[in-house]
Amino acid sequence: MSTTQLRLSAEEQFAHELDALKAADDGIRPRNWQMSPQSVVTYLMGGETKNGVKISPKYIGNQRLIEIAVATLATDRALLLYGVPGTGKSWVSEHLAAAISGNSGLIVQGTAGTSEEAIRYAWNYAKLLSQGPTREAMVESPLMWAMQEGKTMRIEELTRIPSDVQDTLITILSEKALPLPELRSQVNAEKGFNVIATANNKDKGVNELSSALKRRFNTVVLPPPATMDEEVSIVQQRVVSLGQSLELPNPTPALQEVRRVVTVFRELRNGLTEDGSSKLKSPSGTLSTAEAISVVNHGLTMAGYFGGGDLQAADLAAGLLGAVVKDPVQDKVIWEEYLETIVRERDGWQDVYRACRELVG
């Protein structure tokens, strides 16, 4: 597909996979779903359709978690993806919506300024003044569309929304209806309507969910990748696909470099070297897999435009420094300690050490 769009949505990028899954699907489809729950799991976890089309894995990790998530949506319970930043919550939510409803674009982006109108409906005041309260004067929210069309809608960063606004969702999730008191009517949700919310538990400025709202969600916690290999393959795969959409000169990173970046991230995140021999201090940032992806991506760009084309340690150094040192004083000390005690001593890591050392000064 040739396009000038910076980033394609999931249903556009993986249209052929979705089509193949739909064509080969013989499971029972819940009403208004594009495919059976089993096929949704296959779409997320990767595999092969019955007619031999390869499906790339979108989520690398525990299949059981995805099964719980899909089964939750199939029982018309709302799904809450919960966890530390950068573990792929929004990514999973986008692909779930794409596979189930064929539309991952029904989004409410949660911020501290998200109002009740953004979740329910607002008014076109010009029309409201001239026509009075009518459906035409109403500005519908993505939630309202999703209800009417029986689709999955997404709420990003639910915990950033102020608590009183969050609670708007309670009635909608339990009654599956949105009252329109001004029109003396209500919108009833079609079968297939559901909500996927993502939320951080470890960040500044989050609003805890009320227990009434919590009870209306099934919670799935997405953990950081369990093993080194899992994380390397996540980074590798994402960098390759990002490279494609950004049209970078050299989209294939050397596996060795990816491995080194992931090692640095894992070691600092866990506060322990991969061989378990020495303890480390952890910096203040979360050092998520998503950040590792952007470090490698950044390195590739540097190598492609300014370097020799091959990804070198020097190209990664700046990205690493930026990802690790979030607090200019404390994190810098931690980073230097790590460089001096671990990186310097490690066989074959001299280039990384030199490149990083140069930047730290």
Add this chain to the structure above:
Amino acid sequence: MSTLKIFGIRHHGPGSAQSLRNALATYSPDCILIEGPPEADALLTHVADAGMKPPIALLLYAKDTPKHASFYPFAAFSPEWQALQYGVEQNVKTQFMDLPVAFRFAADLAESAEEPAKTEEPSAEDVDPLAPTEAPVPTVRQDPLSWLAHAAGYTDGERWWEQLVEERGADEDVFAAIFEAMSALREVADADMPPEIWEQRREAYMRKTIRAARKQGFARIAVVCGAWHAPVLQLDSGNAPKIQDDNALLKGLPKAKVAATWIPWTTSRLSRASGYGAGINSPGWYSHLWRYQDSGNLTLASRWLTRVARLLRAEGLDASSAQVIDGVRLAQTLSAMRGRATIGIDALDEAAYAVFANGNPKVLQLISAKLTIGNRLGTVSSAVPTTPLQKDVAASQKRLRMQVSATHKELVLDLRKPNDLARSQLLHRLRLLNIHWGATQQSRGKGTFKETWMLGWQPEFEVQVIEAGRYGQTLAQASGAFVVEKSNAAQNLAELTALLDDTLLADLPDATELLVQRIRDRAAQDADVQHLMQALPSLAHVLRYGNVRTQHQADVAALETVVNGIFTRICIGLPNACRSIADDAAETLFLHLQQIHSAVKLLQNEQHLVQWLATLDQLCAIDSVHALLQGRATKILFDEAQRTSPEVAHQLGLALSDPEITRVTAWLDGFFKNSGILLMHDDVLFDVLDSWFETISEDKFQHALPLIRRTFSSFETGERHNIGRKASGQQRKTQQPKFELDPTRGQRVLDHIAVLLGQMPAATEVA
């Protein structure tokens, strides 16, 4: 020719148990042979007794050393237990057929004679003899069916089995299928690595038992054994091992004397997590399956999640019925998505995690500990033969209405009530025997009549009770004899006094008398004053508080004599012990000095105090006594108003004039340690010290500074600040104005106090 059917089962599997019951009913055998120790055959008559409520275990122990013990746990859902029940109900000859544990014990005993340390913990084989022996491929050998289930993509062997069994319908086919599967597995495993020698012996003995049963003329023999052994026990197959080979394997093995009994067991002990496991992950879930096996799968799941919700509510967590409904639906959808016909514990756990836990793994841990594993203690019928000591302990528990439970529970005793006092004595007696049924807790609220215990019964206690049986027939006898043995082995006075403390709590008059005697003898012989000083505080404590609980005034009187004797010896020996000693020895004595002083205060004996203060006076007067101790002695005398402030200031001045700077700092340390408040408020002392600092040479000051700093670091921060301010001159000479007493206002207070004390206001003079 008789027929022989082998039922290869999964130890502790409800599915196995149900299929086995059905299969036995169809086959109607005239003899049932079960994998288990033949020494316990005599106990099989008890399985149908009303009081037998699984989980219970067969306990087999070496008669001479009960420490050598084996447990054979049974749950209601164990196929072996169901086979035993069937045998008793149908009046069929039922017996165990495994290798007698006597052989194994004999081998272990011989080994432990060489390596005495090993007897402490039972070895892996002792722990779980019902599971096939440890081998290089433990997963296959221990639970081969689970292993097959995992190969088929199930996390729960029981679910896999259930589907295999329940969906096939005809039960006997299942046992035939298992037999085939196991034959294939064993062929590969045995070719890979031949079974370990004990496993070979066990299987040889099982075959021997089967042959013997045939000889006795039984026509329909049923063999119930772990699936792993099934293939090698089929004598009718072509390649069955020969009689001679089996006999050769069993020839000449030494035998130990073994006794057997039934004991209560806990569900948590059945689980793999606890180390004494019978190799199953979720006994609580299995008993749920067994109990509600006749209800449909959905009811089973709903019941389970309802129990989860009730548990969470009991723990003060949010759990509504709406959530239960959502959980059941989620579990159902999950199972359907995975193509399972039934809802398994894995789906239920995942549903509970998503619905109830809000991402908190602790909730799942709670469910696992309380429900999936559980902590129920079984009961054993009182008709089961036990040792006299076991009977005595059980009778006492019953008489004192103390519930035996595996779950930890708090028990608060009021020692003024006779029943509570007896309970406390029972617990203390058990504790003396190292059976820690209860652990003493810090009691809330003051008072020596209150005692708080945390109770939790563990199945091994039964073994320890049996072991303690060699000390006596009743608990009082046994713990008394144990104390006597321990006192013989005691190395020093402190050990004896600690033992006396425990013995008094356990109310053992004979042992107490003997211990007091021992302590007196030992105190008389002991030349080391420090040992005496170590012993005195706990004796003083016993003397002061012990008589709150003991009724035996004779004990107290005897103890008083001992304490008096020890105290006098300390007073005589102390000055010499404090002479010409090194700094670290002085530190130790410093602590003792403090403790003895508190002991003297505790005893509230006027004579003792006089004697003690005289001794301290002596310490101050002797030059060669370590300065640290002199300092502290002066401090105590000052506190007890034996010295006036100017007198102490004079002594301080003397100490400061010592040319040896380390002696000066040691004296200061002894005097001021932990009492900075003295320097804050006593201006006389402060001035002496302050002027010393002003006159001291720079060289000496540098020497003294670190040592003085050590003393000052024992002061509170506030005290240090105040002293600092005082020294820098801010508070210098700004004493509080002289406090003048106002007799009329004082009299009013005194009148009120008198009323409070129940006296009429009197014309008391203000001092």
